[in-house]
Amino acid sequence: MTPFAIDPAALKETLAATLGGLAKRIDLKLGELTVVVSPADYLAAATLLRDAPGCQFEQLLDVCGVDYSDYRDGGWDGQRYCVVSHLLSISLNQRVRLKVFAPDDDLPVVDSLTGLWSSANWFEREAFDLYGIVFEGHSDLRRILTDYGFIGHPFRKDFPVSGHVEMRYDPERKRVIYQPVTIEPREITPRIIREEKYGGLQ
Template sequence: MTTFAIHPEVTKAAVEAALGDKVKDIDIALNEVTVLVSAQNYHAAAEILRTAPGCQFEQLIDLCGVDYSEYKEGAYDGPRYAVVSHLLSISLNQRLRLKVMASDDDMPLVASVNDIWNSANWFEREAFDLFGIIFEGHDDLRRILTDYGFIGHPFRKDFPMTGHVEMRYDAEQARVVYQPVTIEAREITPRIIREDKYGGLQ
């Protein structure tokens, strides 16, 4: 039996009907529906999308943080951090992108959806680790990719490319030690070949 994907307009209409005034914005781009909800409605909207007829997004297949601080080369004026989830309805063969902006740039916080989709567990820990986004209600929110003593959040746009500290093995102490970064920042200018007959070309 062949199952055909539902047309994005049908998905959009079903999501709008299910969420009602919880929708801040909804759009279709490249045949994918994206719905934006407020931080205060995020958890409730996720619950609705999981079970509402016409939605039935049983699976969360991805969740990530986004830092908009350098979006549009700094011309963007709005909340800095977002959480974007990709949802899948197996029963209806449709997908949805659910987006929420954290209202406080200094302490980005949104509700955890781990109690709705347990696949959110590690994704939320990753967004916490790399962006510093706090997921309220997550029962094990700790770093997952960086080292135990790591300071800062490396996917934030203002985090230096070299980091703040480096780790190396010290043979005298017979252990790993941390120290300030010793890499010197330098600008690399590409070599430009100007010879008239370079490589036998005329």
């Protein structure tokens, strides 16, 4: 079942006509539309998607970060960090996904959408916290899920699974302290049962 009230191909044509050269690519796959824009055109494209007739995406449902560094087992050759937004038009019953790649892998920066949709506030803080993506123009960009003293960004592909430090309560100092991780890394190999007639099945 398609999530669109209208034909997705017709919406793709509307998006192409509305965005023109602002859209680097518009993909239609599995009944879902994805628009890819450059960082310089991100705000202008988002504004058109919100306001233009035939688009009218009044609601921003989600913003998330993506780290493509290990995509296709390291076969990715584009920018590392991407910001993905999901937009909904209630009035026209249609959806679109908007993607923008940060131009600098060392310091990923893209514009904030909080001036267009207030719902972007906490989503962008989450992407900043977990991926280290900086949203220029965000009025309160600070961590939202990890502790204030947390080092690094835990959803980056190169972040160690056990982290860098752990915290515990020290009864002698009567406060919470940070210390190096004491968990020893180990590999768990799942048990594979290869009996021909396991469970009475032929």
